[in-house]
Amino acid sequence: MPISVETxxxxxxxxxxxxxxxxxxxxxxxxxxxxxxxxxxxxxxLSLLSEIQSGLRMVxxxxxxxxxxxxxxxxxxxxxxxxxxVLPGSKFGVFAAGHFADRLSIMGRRQGATVVRLERPWGxxxxxxxxxxxxxxxxxxxxxxxxxxxxTGAYQTGKNITAAAKKHGALVIADCVTSVGAMPVELDAVxxxxxxxxxxxxxxxxxxxxxxxxxxxxxxKLAARPSEPYTWYLDLRLLxxxxxxxxxxxxxxxxxxxxxxxxxxxxxEEEGLRNRWERHRRSGQRLVEGLQKLGFQHLVKNSExxxxxxxxxxPPAGVDEAKVREALMAKYGIEVAGGLGQLAGKILRIxxxxxxxSDDSVDFILEAMAASL
Amino acid sequence: MPISVETxxxxxxxxxxxxxxxxxxxxxxxxxxxxxxxxxxxxxxLSLLSEIQSGLRMVxxxxxxxxxxxxxxxxxxxxxxxxxxVLPGSKFGVFAAGHFADRLSIMGRRQGATVVRLERPWGxxxxxxxxxxxxxxxxxxxxxxxxxxxxTGAYQTGKNITAAAKKHGALVIADCVTSVGAMPVELDAVxxxxxxxxxxxxxxxxxxxxxxxxxxxxxxKLAARPSEPYTWYLDLRLLxxxxxxxxxxxxxxxxxxxxxxxxxxxxxEEEGLRNRWERHRRSGQRLVEGLQKLGFQHLVKNSExxxxxxxxxxPPAGVDEAKVREALMAKYGIEVAGGLGQLAGKILRIxxxxxxxSDDSVDFILEAMAASL
Numbered sequence: 001m002p003i004s005v006e007t008x009x010x011x012x013x014x015x016x017x018x019x020x021x022x023x024x025x026x027x028x029x030x031x032x033x034x035x036x037x038x039x040x041x042x043x044x045x046l047s048l049l050s051e052i053q054s055g056l057r058m059v060x061x062x063x064x065x066x067x068x069x070x071x072x073x074x075x076x077x078x079x080x081x082x083x084x085x086v087l088p089g090s091k092f093g094v095f096a097a098g099h100f101a102d103r104l105s106i107m108g109r110r111q112g113a114t115v116v117r118l119e120r121p122w123g124x125x126x127x128x129x130x131x132x133x134x135x136x137x138x139x140x141x142x143x144x145x146x147x148x149x150x151x152t153g154a155y156q157t158g159k160n161i162t163a164a165a166k167k168h169g170a171l172v173i174a175d176c177v178t179s180v181g182a183m184p185v186e187l188d189a190v191x192x193x194x195x196x197x198x199x200x201x202x203x204x205x206x207x208x209x210x211x212x213x214x215x216x217x218x219x220x221k222l223a224a225r226p227s228e229p230y231t232w233y234l235d236l237r238l239l240x241x242x243x244x245x246x247x248x249x250x251x252x253x254x255x256x257x258x259x260x261x262x263x264x265x266x267x268x269e270e271e272g273l274r275n276r277w278e279r280h281r282r283s284g285q286r287l288v289e290g291l292q293k294l295g296f297q298h299l300v301k302n303s304e305x306x307x308x309x310x311x312x313x314x315p316p317a318g319v320d321e322a323k324v325r326e327a328l329m330a331k332y333g334i335e336v337a338g339g340l341g342q343l344a345g346k347i348l349r350i351x352x353x354x355x356x357x358s359d360d361s362v363d364f365i366l367e368a369m370a371a372s373l
Numbered sequence: 374m375p376i377s378v379e380t381x382x383x384x385x386x387x388x389x390x391x392x393x394x395x396x397x398x399x400x401x402x403x404x405x406x407x408x409x410x411x412x413x414x415x416x417x418x419l420s421l422l423s424e425i426q427s428g429l430r431m432v433x434x435x436x437x438x439x440x441x442x443x444x445x446x447x448x449x450x451x452x453x454x455x456x457x458x459v460l461p462g463s464k465f466g467v468f469a470a471g472h473f474a475d476r477l478s479i480m481g482r483r484q485g486a487t488v489v490r491l492e493r494p495w496g497x498x499x500x501x502x503x504x505x506x507x508x509x510x511x512x513x514x515x516x517x518x519x520x521x522x523x524x525t526g527a528y529q530t531g532k533n534i535t536a537a538a539k540k541h542g543a544l545v546i547a548d549c550v551t552s553v554g555a556m557p558v559e560l561d562a563v564x565x566x567x568x569x570x571x572x573x574x575x576x577x578x579x580x581x582x583x584x585x586x587x588x589x590x591x592x593x594k595l596a597a598r599p600s601e602p603y604t605w606y607l608d609l610r611l612l613x614x615x616x617x618x619x620x621x622x623x624x625x626x627x628x629x630x631x632x633x634x635x636x637x638x639x640x641x642e643e644e645g646l647r648n649r650w651e652r653h654r655r656s657g658q659r660l661v662e663g664l665q666k667l668g669f670q671h672l673v674k675n676s677e678x679x680x681x682x683x684x685x686x687x688p689p690a691g692v693d694e695a696k697v698r699e700a701l702m703a704k705y706g707i708e709v710a711g712g713l714g715q716l717a718g719k720i721l722r723i724x725x726x727x728x729x730x731s732d733d734s735v736d737f738i739l740e741a742m743a744a745s746l
Contacts, residue, residue: 011408012410014409022625031382037398038708071581251445255579337611
């Protein structure tokens with residue numbers, strides 16, 4: 001049996017990652033990951049986790065006590081939300097207008113729920129009348145929507161949905177994978193019961209550790225859940241135990257990822273959350289204006305429904321999006337993304353997040369794109 | 374709402390982690406994690422993953438094509454194995470003599486299987502006669518055993534179990550969380566169908582990314598599985614797709630953890646796997662002899678059934694294990710572990726893995742322990 005791991009050191013090519021996530025990692029997060037690990041009950045480690053909980057409450061706009069991290073990517077956090085709150089035999093309503101709403105639907109079916117969907121064309125958002133009519137008609141136990149749809153660039157706070165859900169007693173799960181750290185999330189103000197996110201987008205961290213936050217009322221429901229979820233690894237009750245004395249061992253956490261997230265949050269605190277939002281808003285606007293001049297068309301027609309930090313555009317007539325991506329990578333080491341699913345081959349997705357949410361970075365990619373058409 | 378993430382940099386206290394895992398991380402892995410991320414379809418990233426697959430085949434002793442990593446801790450890999458191969462309504466036989474066999478049982482029940490257990494006192498291993506009688510009597514569809522029981526320090530290759538399982542057509546899952554990289558695993562020679570491990574023990578990496586390997590025959594069974602597993606995040610068929618062109622996006626992998634595992638495997642390749650085993654064997658023997666002189670008693674009576682790199686001992690009469698641990702931490706920054714479950718308060722678990730599997734490191738902890746009694 002040949003041994004073929006090459007013994008070279010890690011020396012990645014220099015990339016400028018202007019994709020929809022993973023996004024560029026903050027230098028402070030890299031510095032943090034090179035620090036030595038400590039044990040999972042080390043007081044130092046527990047103090048970092050506690051500060052991360054506070055930082056997550058800040059970026060997610062919530063006082064939820066049950067705010068912590070799930071040991072996996074954003075999809076692990078999505079599965080944690082669905083597997084714990086969507087019970088076998090229950091009815092799960094999904095507001096579907098993009099790839100990640102489809103993923104929520106798939107996960108709901110795997111839990112044995114009946115999934116009902118309110119569908120709109122990809123790139124659109126939902127009105128309060130639609131939400132009311134859907135929830136009143138279907139009477140789902142739980143509904144889910146995507147606050148920031150990475151596949152389409154559409155954003156909706158969720159207020160249109162939470163009002164109707166509250167009226168009819170449905171629990172609300174929000175996918176905030178892409179919004180946290182870059183745009184308003186505001187769980188408490190919007191009235192979201194369960195929300196999850198990731199590390200590798202608005203928090204400027206690597207993937208692998210993902211925030212989740214659960215309201216007191218939703219936690220009470222979970223605590224009274226009659227059956228255990230199928231998943232042990234993503235059982236939120238077991239995960240939450242670790243945050244309280246005696247900090248019961250569940251799984252072995254990853255100190256480098258915890259260190260990185262701590263620093264990602266610290267960097268946001270230093271800048272100020274609202275300043276950071278405004279920086280992302282300004283950069284996104286500059287990018288959209290520049291792309292329009294180059295003949296690109298935004299997929300999301302209403303400018304108020306657009307993500308600030310992920311811009312999803314159709315190329316000018318006759319331009320092949322794949323060729324643009326190839327040219328950007330070959331000439332500049334720039335990575336942008338194409339479309340997922342029904343948008344494959346039709347659009348480009350450009351992220352201007354964290355370190356890349358600046359005038360200079362926007363101007364740089366605009367110049368590179370102009371030269372790549 | 375107060376913002377309380379402190380803005381300080383990460384500066385962990387200096388710890389010497391002689392626990393059963395997480396274990397000390399190789400300096401090359403830290404260096405790797407500070408390197409910049411690349412995208413998940415970057416050719417550089419895909420080449421590292423391919424080298425990791427080869428390296429994992431080397432340390433796991435297998436030619437299995439389906440050898441890759443699960444995006445989570447060792448328990449995520451355990452759940453991936455159980456959730457994909459233990460079907461609802463099937464019979465799952467667990468060889469139970471420690472904490473992690475209990476975890477396997479719990480996961481099997483959550484999948485809706487009937488779990489039958491062959492129990493022995495913690496710290497013991499199973500004979501071929503026992504395995505034959507259990508499997509012939511219960512006729513389980515799948516059996517699982519723990520090759521290296523971190524909670525007790527017991528090791529068994531699994532040959533006693535695979536022979537009986539093969540005879541009666543049961544699929545064999547092996548928990549190799551603690552053996553991989555430090556001791557013989559030898560999946561193909563032993564005849565194990567599905568095995569999983571972790572990063573933070575014998576591979577000298579941080580937690581967060583965990584190897585799994587599946588034989589061709591087991592993969593054929595999985596490919597023909599009539600129902601989808603409850604888990605989407607840990608669905609092995611979806612995870613495996615990413616390793617083949619067109620490298621379909623499933624979840625966002627964590628480049629720093631991938632970089633670290635690549636270097637962990639490269640370091641093993643440089644040393645030579647058999648040299649590394651021998652280094653762990655010698656260190657463990659030196660530690661056991663030294664501890665015996667101090668009046669400690671090994672939990673595993675038969676020396677051939679002992680892990681080389683995790684030594685589980687009861688303290689001399691009248692010595693409180695918790696006080697020993699406190700003294701080691703206070704005076705030396707040394708972390709060792711106490712017992713889990715039924716062994717809590719009764720034993721110490723001492724790991725001499727990776728960078729700590731050396732005469733000097735063994736002598737250092739022996740001196741520290743002598744001074745802490």
